[in-house]
Amino acid sequence: MIKLTVLYGHPVDPAAFEAYYSSTHMPLVATIKGIVKAETTKFFPNPDGSNANYYRLAELYFNSPEELQKAMGSPEGTATSADLANFATGGVTVLVGAVDL
Template sequence: MIKLTVLYKHPTDTKAFENYYANTHLPIASKMTGHEKLELTKFLNAPDSTKPDYYRMAEFWYKSAEALQKAMDSPEGQATSGDLANFATGGVTLLVGTIE
C-alpha cells in the first residue's frame, strides 16, 4: 500500500480556507479515482493549548505507486493539485510513503 499525505500549514484566514476547502476543493478532489481509502483530519490544539504545526491533513491510500501516479496524472488529479495554490495560503506539503 502507498499513502499520499497532504499537510496544510495554518492558513492566513481559516474561515476563507474552510469555505473554499469544503465548497470548492473537496468537490474537485472527489472526482479523483483509484484510491482505496481517504481520510481528512483537522488538527486540534494540544491539551496545553499549544497550536499544532499543521492545520489539516488529507490522506489517500493506493494499492500501488502506479495507481497513485495514474490518479495524479489524470485530469482530475491535475485539477486537484493545481487548485492548492488557490486556498492553501499557509503552504502545503505532499508526502508519499509505503505503509508497512
C-alpha cells in the same frame, strides 16, 4: 497500499479555508479515480494551547505506486493539485509512502 499525505500549514483566514476546502477542493478530490480511501483531519491546539504544527491533514490511499501516479497525473489529479494555490495560504507539504500493514 500507498498513501499520499498532504499537511496543510495554518491558513491566513481559517474560515475561508474551510469554506473553500469543503465546497470546492474536496469535491475535486472526489473526481480522482483510483483513490481507495480518503481521510481528512483538522488538528486541535496542543495541550499548552499553542497551534499544532499543522492545521489540517489529508490522506489518500492507493493500491500501488503506479495507481497513484496514474491518478495524480490524470486531468482530475492535475486540477486538484493546481487548486491548492487557490486556498492553501499556509503552504502544503506532500509526502508519499508505503503503508505498513
